[in-house]
Amino acid sequence: MEIEAKFLISEPDIFEKLKGVAAINGFSVGDRKDKVFTDTYLDTLDMAIYASGFSFRCREKADKVTYTLKSLSSSDSLVHMREEVEFTLDEKLPVKKWNNCVLRHRVLSIIGEGELFPLFTVMHKRADVQIDSNQRNIAEMSFDDVVIVCEDNKKSYLELEVELAGDGTESELHQIVSNLKDMEGLVPGTSSKFDNGLELFRENMQKDASILNYGIKTGYDDISFVPLSDMIDEYGIEVEHSRNVAENSFHLFDELKSIHLLPDELRQTLRVAAVVHDIGVMTDAKNHHKVGRDILLETCPDELPYPLCTFLPWMTFLHKKRIDRKKLHKLSLKKKFFELPSQMQEDILKLSALLRLADALDYSRMDSEISEVDLAKEDIIIKIKGPGASIDADRADTKADLWRLLFERDIYFREDY
Secondary structure, eight states: OEEEEEEEEOOHHHHHHHHTOOEETTEEEOOOEEEEEEEEEEEOTTOHHHHTTEEEEEEEOSSOEEEEEEEOOOOSSSSEEEOEEEEEESSOOOGGGSOSOHHHHHHHHHHTTOOOEEEEEEEEEEEEEEEEETTEEEEEEEEEEEEEEETTEEEEEEEEEEEEOTTOOHHHHHHHHHHHTTSTTEEEOOOOHHHHHHHHHHHHHHHHHHHHOTTOOOOOTTOEEEOHHHHHHHTTOOHHHHHHHHHHHHHHHHHTHHHHOOOGGGHHHHHHHHHHTTTTTTTOSTTHHHHHHHHHHHEEETTSOTTGGGHHHHHHHHSSSOOOHHHHHHHHTSHHHHTSOHHHHHHHHHHHHHHHHHHHTTTTSSOOEEEEEEOSSSSEEEEEESTTHHHHHHHHHHTTHHHHHHOSSOEEEEEOO
């Protein structure tokens, strides 16, 4: 359990001055220890850890790697308490390869077979000092020069954390914090580093939407924005399948970039579309592509801004049935589709072609994986491994119909023996 308070420090000179404080409210302050380390925050593509009320980070120091699962519960109190579970290794390893421990069990119970992806990194220049009283370690003060990086987006700030140590009491921590909050240049902090990193993550998606824009003029007053996790729960989305499809989508988007030529700003749109593509199954399995389209014309995950949310209904509609030129022509006559700008229509079709392939690669529900993408030959050859590889490769070949209508280079899927 972590019990701490945090303050933002407004000016670098105040930050440096506070590092030299010798005593706080009668408690002595020890020598400073400087450290440099980097945290990488991780989650599945459907944000399962965040949806469960936790953050998960990998902290890399010079001689060890520490993984931490931390509660996101917030409090109006300056001193707050959060659940914290840690596990330290000599090197970075996937959670599944750890020795059996409490944290391994906790994380796998949340993510299942899901793959973890980096959300953002937090770089620290930290100065730690101990606060003591009569040879008792009461608390630790950490002066952090923080830089959070999410793709090409950055945020820098100075922060002081005061955390209760093993010999201290909550009453003593409150005394220290009460004294600090009256010091000039200190402002009580309300956001964690995870909160700030997630804000950058969302800003990037807003930036993607702004860059693309498409010149779309229609409004979005008729669209309700709902947390993705709420939509998963409400519509009973099959989590393992949607997660696998999202992972396959990312791999295909990246490996085939030289062919599809889609802008990188659409990568996250493909991820969200993959998570919600089966949103209509529990309502009407046979016609779930139509039901899903209708749901997503009215409701969108709140992390996907307008106009990118406009992609979701049509990608969901296009993911299921066989597609030929006649069906594409019929789609082009649908009022809500042909009203979209022509470039947006083209990008929707290209992303839908990737989504169809990614969906097919999990047809067996046996965790097939892409093992190789060969672009050297005239036709693209993608090899699949896993117990269901033969089934999924055949299915992907069938669902490559839209790809073949859009691109000159054909694509084939083969089992990797």
